[in-house]
Amino acid sequence: ISRQLWWGHRIPAYYCDNCEHIVVAKEKPTVCPECGCTTLQQDPDTLDTWFSSALWPFSTLGWPEETADLKFFYPTNTLVTGWDIIFFWVARMIFSALEQTGEVPFDHVFIHGIVLDENGVKMSKSLGNGIDPLEVIEEYGADALRYALVMDNAPGNNQRYKEDKLKNGSALINKVWNAFRFVMMNLDESLDFNALSFVKDDPAIATEDCWIMSRYNQTVAEVTENLEKFELGIALGKIIDFFWDDFCDWYIEMIKYRLYGDDVDERSSVAAQYTARSILIGALQLLHPFMPFFTTEIYNFLPGIKENDELMLTDWPTFDPELADKDSEKQIGIVMDATRKIRAIRLEMNVPVKRKTPLYVLPDDQVIGEIFLSGAGYLDRLANVSAVELVQSAEAVDDNAVSGVVEGAEFFIPLESLVDFEQEIKRLAKERDKLEADAKRFKGKLSNKNFVEKAPEHVVQAERDRLAGVEDMLTKVIEQLENMEKNLNK
Numbered sequence: 001i002s003r004q005l006w007w008g009h010r011i012p013a014y015y016c017d018n019c020e021h022i023v024v025a026k027e028k029p030t031v032c033p034e035c036g037c038t039t040l041q042q043d044p045d046t047l048d049t050w051f052s053s054a055l056w057p058f059s060t061l062g063w064p065e066e067t068a069d070l071k072f073f074y075p076t077n078t079l080v081t082g083w084d085i086i087f088f089w090v091a092r093m094i095f096s097a098l099e100q101t102g103e104v105p106f107d108h109v110f111i112h113g114i115v116l117d118e119n120g121v122k123m124s125k126s127l128g129n130g131i132d133p134l135e136v137i138e139e140y141g142a143d144a145l146r147y148a149l150v151m152d153n154a155p156g157n158n159q160r161y162k163e164d165k166l167k168n169g170s171a172l173i174n175k176v177w178n179a180f181r182f183v184m185m186n187l188d189e190s191l192d193f194n195a196l197s198f199v200k201d202d203p204a205i206a207t208e209d210c211w212i213m214s215r216y217n218q219t220v221a222e223v224t225e226n227l228e229k230f231e232l233g234i235a236l237g238k239i240i241d242f243f244w245d246d247f248c249d250w251y252i253e254m255i256k257y258r259l260y261g262d263d264v265d266e267r268s269s270v271a272a273q274y275t276a277r278s279i280l281i282g283a284l285q286l287l288h289p290f291m292p293f294f295t296t297e298i299y300n301f302l303p304g305i306k307e308n309d310e311l312m313l314t315d316w317p318t319f320d321p322e323l324a325d326k327d328s329e330k331q332i333g334i335v336m337d338a339t340r341k342i343r344a345i346r347l348e349m350n351v352p353v354k355r356k357t358p359l360y361v362l363p364d365d366q367v368i369g370e371i372f373l374s375g376a377g378y379l380d381r382l383a384n385v386s387a388v389e390l391v392q393s394a395e396a397v398d399d400n401a402v403s404g405v406v407e408g409a410e411f412f413i414p415l416e417s418l419v420d421f422e423q424e425i426k427r428l429a430k431e432r433d434k435l436e437a438d439a440k441r442f443k444g445k446l447s448n449k450n451f452v453e454k455a456p457e458h459v460v461q462a463e464r465d466r467l468a469g470v471e472d473m474l475t476k477v478i479e480q481l482e483n484m485e486k487n488l489n490k
Contacts, residue, residue: 008046015041045403054092057105074101078108083156083247086111105433110230113158115149120160120410131161144169150290153233172240173294176287179215179248180298183276186259188269193304196274200325207374208254209275210328214277215246217323223286224319236290244282250336251279251366282317315343334368334406335375337383341404342413349402349418356386361409363390368408399422400487421484428481435474472480 014023023029031038055240059068091108097105105299117123123130136145147169153484220240227234255272288295288311299311345363363369369390379385401412445451445463
């Protein structure tokens, strides 16, 4: 009940110097009711901190006076606290508020977990396993620390402090900064962006513009719903997925040809600039509650933003049904999926970056076929596809073609367009010779009786495993070499 502290509510108990009778009263008594003595001393201790903390929701607003702040802000909306003080603090605030004001002090209680050290132990002064946040901020910045505390965090669950999360937060900041630099470098500052608008039917608006606007719109709806449910970690994850993947990795790559080059269409360029700037501002607004410092800095540099504008005072983005565009999402989604798979094939087969390849597509229906034909430009720029041709059956393509599958279609890439057979035969022959030499060396070592009998068993077994691995690779290389020689002689 009591504490020996210099601050807090002093215990309202008074002791009679004469008979030691205790009087508990709101005001200091002038006389002892037992003996009539006029000398009484107040207890020097204070009430425990939870007595005063219980008054927090209304005492901070001027209570017991009927202040303007008390009338406007009380009852409050949301209390954020850890699960370890629900009964120490939350319950006391509720019954104290009901007693003193007649109202429940808040609508919601958001209960979060506790930050543990890397070993899962609660941080404490006595154990010395705590982290000085000022040192973390000095090294990584406040935004990276905020990111680390929210990302992958679920309400009520404890989380371990991991430095990798701080590094991920810094990486995200760098990603956003690079995207901001790209957009800034390609914005025509003579344009009045505030006078422009996004009109889907405008011929200057490309499919990728409709797609990114639709994806952003959907992200706004989902993130808002997550925040209203206090799913902070999920909300932050969706913002990052949209910004990093959709905007940076795909949209920015798609619009580069519209922003610079020899054949830039001015109206298309303005549309791309407007869309990129709009999405960047919207993404900064979504990210701002989580990482407020660098988002504010970037926002104030964008053309069309007035000097004294504050990002935190802008309206929160809202879902706009007019921006939803399932057709563009389907088209770009298929193009993205095909691009990923074509890139994987090229990587697996060591295809030179600049070599272009034709793409034969066997669509399930005419709509899918039209998507591939209209997306030929994307596939050219993103996957080095020289041409897209629709086929009626797989028999129309060479047997040695490499194939892949996406939603609604199967695609084929002729092997000869991917591989220089003569060069590949030389490379495989060289690799075969090296593997044969390695196999011979391992076999020689394992045929040495002294080594097998005197070396530790785990060392001998490791050599046997290496030999098995080399022989397996050698078998595959020989098969590949034979296939290449067959294709060369066709």
